Amino acid sequence: MQLTLKIWRQENADSKGKIVSYEISDVSPDMSFLEMMDVLNEELMIKGIDPVAFDHDCREGICGSCSMFINGEAHGPDRYVTTCQLHMRKFKDGDTIYVEPFRAKTFPVIKDLVVDRTAFDRIQHAGGFISVNTSGNTQDANSIPIEKANADKAFDAATCIGCGACVATCKNSSAMLFVSAKVSQFALLPQGEVEATDRVINMVKQMDEEGFGNCTNTGACQVECPKGISLDNIARMNRELVKAQFKK
Amino acid sequence: MAIKLDSSIIRKVAMALSGLFLIIFLTQHFIINISSVFSEKIFNMLSHFMGNNFIVQFIAQPILIVGVLFHFIMGFYLEWQNRSARSVKYVVYKGSANSTWISRNMIVSGAVVLSFLVLHFYDFWIPEMKYKYYDFLAEDPNRYHEELVHKFNDPIKVILYCISFFFLALHLLHGFASSFKSLGTDSRYYYSIDLFTKIYAIGIPLGFCFIAVFHLITNIVTH
Numbered sequence: 182m183q184l185t186l187k188i189w190r191q192e193n194a195d196s197k198g199k200i201v202s203y204e205i206s207d208v209s210p211d212m213s214f215l216e217m218m219d220v221l222n223e224e225l226m227i228k229g230i231d232p233v234a235f236d237h238d239c240r241e242g243i244c245g246s247c248s249m250f251i252n253g254e255a256h257g258p259d260r261y262v263t264t265c266q267l268h269m270r271k272f273k274d275g276d277t278i279y280v281e282p283f284r285a286k287t288f289p290v291i292k293d294l295v296v297d298r299t300a301f302d303r304i305q306h307a308g309g310f311i312s313v314n315t316s317g318n319t320q321d322a323n324s325i326p327i328e329k330a331n332a333d334k335a336f337d338a339a340t341c342i343g344c345g346a347c348v349a350t351c352k353n354s355s356a357m358l359f360v361s362a363k364v365s366q367f368a369l370l371p372q373g374e375v376e377a378t379d380r381v382i383n384m385v386k387q388m389d390e391e392g393f394g395n396c397t398n399t400g401a402c403q404v405e406c407p408k409g410i411s412l413d414n415i416a417r418m419n420r421e422l423v424k425a426q427f428k429k
Numbered sequence: 430m431a432i433k434l435d436s437s438i439i440r441k442v443a444m445a446l447s448g449l450f451l452i453i454f455l456t457q458h459f460i461i462n463i464s465s466v467f468s469e470k471i472f473n474m475l476s477h478f479m480g481n482n483f484i485v486q487f488i489a490q491p492i493l494i495v496g497v498l499f500h501f502i503m504g505f506y507l508e509w510q511n512r513s514a515r516s517v518k519y520v521v522y523k524g525s526a527n528s529t530w531i532s533r534n535m536i537v538s539g540a541v542v543l544s545f546l547v548l549h550f551y552d553f554w555i556p557e558m559k560y561k562y563y564d565f566l567a568e569d570p571n572r573y574h575e576e577l578v579h580k581f582n583d584p585i586k587v588i589l590y591c592i593s594f595f596f597l598a599l600h601l602l603h604g605f606a607s608s609f610k611s612l613g614t615d616s617r618y619y620y621s622i623d624l625f626t627k628i629y630a631i632g633i634p635l636g637f638c639f640i641a642v643f644h645l646i647t648n649i650v651t652h
Contacts, residue, residue, distance in 0.1 A: 189520075200520055253523030279521040286516050352524060352533050353511035385438055394514030395437045395507050397535060398607040404527035413616040420613030422438045 182208040182269060185277040186221065188233055191290050194297075198290065200279070210270035214257060215240060215247060217269055234293040240265040242407060245342030248349070249294055250281040255346035255405045263344060263407045283349035287356070287391050300391040301343050301359060307387035308380035309363040311372050322372070331369045338365035340408040347402035347410075353394030358402040360388050361418035362410045368421050378428045381421040440503065445608035447500040452605060452629075454493055459633050462577075462640050469574040476573035480557065501543055508536045531603045538600035545593030552580055581644035582652075590641045594634035601630035 183206045191198030205221050212220070215237050222232035238244040247264035251257035257267040272278060280294065288296040313319060327335075341362035348356050364381050367373025373380070396415060403412045461479065465472040479485050524533050531538070560566050581587055606619075606626040614622065 187520075198517075250519060253519065253521040254526050258526070281519055281521070284515055284517055284519055286514050290517075350527060352528075354514035355511075385436055389435070389437050392514060393437075394511040395441060396611075397507075397511070397532065398603075398610050399528040399532040401524065401527040401533075411616070412610070416610050416613045416616065418613075419438055419442065419611060422436065423442060423613060426439070 182206075182210060182272070182274045182276075184208055184217075184272065184275070187277060187279045188294070189281045189290075190233070190293055191282075192292065194289055194291055198293075208269050210268070212269045213240070213265055214249070214251070214267040214269065215265045234291075234295045236295050237265060242266045243342060245344030245407075248283045248288075248296055248298070248345055250283055250349055252279050255283065255349040256344075256407055260404070261407055261409055263342075263346075266407075283345050285345075285348050285354035285393070287354065287393050288345060288348060296345075298343070298345050300393070301345065301356070303391065304356070304360055304384055304387045305343075305363060308376070308383040309367075311367060311376060313372075325371050327370060334413075335366050335369035338362040338369070338410065338414055341366075341406075341410050342408060344407060346405050346407060348393065350401045350405040351394065351396075352399060352401065353397060355396045355402070356388050356391070356393040357396035357415050357418070358406060358410055358412070360384050361414035364418045364421055365414040368417060377421065378425040381418060381425050382429065385418070385422055440507065441611045444500065444503055444507070445611035447496050447503070448604050448608045450496045451500060452601070454496075455633060459636055463636055465574055465577055466640060466643050472577070473571050473573045477568075477570040480561070480573070481568065497546070501539070504536065504539050529603070531599050532607070535600060535603060538596045541593060541596035542600055545590070545597070548589065548593075552586075578644045578647060581641050582648040584645060587641045587645045591638045594637045597637075598630050598634040601634070602626065605630055 183204070186203045186205055187200045188203060189198050190201045203221060203225075205217070205224070208217050208220070215235070218233060218235060225232050236246040236248055238246040240247075242263045242265060245263065247256075249256065249264045251264065251267070256262060256264045257271065259267050259271050282288075282290050282294045282296050283298075284296075287300045288298055291297050339362075341359060343359060345359070347358035348354050351358075364384060367380060368377055398412070398415075400412055403410065461472065461475045464475060524530075561568075606622050609618070609622045
């Protein structure tokens with residue numbers, strides 16, 4: 182395959198970026214998108230050009246590092262995959278592919294396609310945990326019976342890898358899907374009930390302080406989420422927050 | 430209890446509640462207006478009641494105006510906030526791949542509905558207020574139907590009304606169902622809510638169009 186890549190290049194957080202065009206040939210349809218980027222970078226380095234910076238780690242859809250906005254969609258045109266799981270067979274020979282970083286005021290560009298997603302870490306620190314005594318007297322989790330339906334929903338919410346595709350996709354740059362998944366995975370379990378009120382209030386407060394946009398229920402986040410996190414979680418978080426207002 | 434009105438979720442809930450309140454008003458407005466097609470007497474009776482009842486005029490009407498203003502002001506404020514949450518725009522953004530045009534453009538349909546309300550107030554509400562509270566004219570319980578029919582003798586105005594109702598339908602198609610989701614409704618009810626939303630959001634604006642066109646045709650036939 183021969184492709185034209187139009188990639189966002191930005192020297193650092195303070196510089197002004199621009200789209201730069203690259204031609205790449207001999208791309209195998211079996212390559213992953215990141216492997217194709219590796220080939221491009223090798224070619225650039227041979228020519229003495231600074232390679233394109235991009236985030237990656239596990240390359241198997243677990244870590245949530247790879248954050249590329251490909252042809253107008255977070256993680257590209259495929260569904261339920263991260264960029265590292267996207268294969269070049271999803272494109273045609275001769276295609277022009279636009280590659281941009283995840284864009285939001287809360288995700289500032291560090292370099293090229295690498296963005297700072299520590300806003301998610303700060304939201305998680307605000308309440309995305311349960312306080313458990315780990316001094317040796319910890320109760321076996323299996324000793325607490327949990328309804329199967331709730332366990333399944335909690336597990337589904339917990340599959341969120343925090344990649345930020347929801348924010349990147351949302352026209353409002355809202356982080357509601359991410360935060361709601363983190364709230365839901367605990368709210369559905371008895372272990373999470375103790376701190377439920379403080380958790381939802383603190384996490385939503387942190388989300389607002391970071392400067393994410395408001396949710397308008399377009400549902401785009403759910404469609405582009407590589408883990409298929411459901412919009413139901415947002416409705417659950419809304420309920421949790423309203424309930425929390427009455428308890429506080 | 431400490432309700433934080435600065436929370437994005439509380440603002441979202443407030444938008445949903447004000448939207449649902451306006452939908453209740455829209456429904457009663459439609460019921461009264463559609464009666465004008467079937468019975469001049471019933472329409473006059475209902476209009477006279479709405480226009481002269483103390484509770485409607487001095488309690489419900491101010492609440493409605495506050496509701497309308499809140500919904501629009503908050504809508505524009507949230508839109509400004511959402512736009513500023515992404516300072517650098519994408520070169521390529523394929524919104525149609527994951528969401529409907531309607532859901533992404535509530536501000537557009539909302540702005541058209543707001544423009545319509547200005548026209549509607551100019552047409553009906555301001556003359557009514559002038560009649561009652563400025564000119565202090567004697568109340569005639571049988572004037573309403575004739576006034577309504579007279580307003581719809583201009584085809585341009587009827588077309589403008591119908592265009593506005595089309596945008597109202599677009600606004601309702603997303604807004605009605607979305608408001609229930611904002612209020613945290615469980616997903617098991619989504620199918621019924623979405624179905625009812627489609628019926629309501631298409632049916633009510635279509636009904637309003639029918640009323641306007643019906644009176645236009647009546648005017649043409651009778652004159």
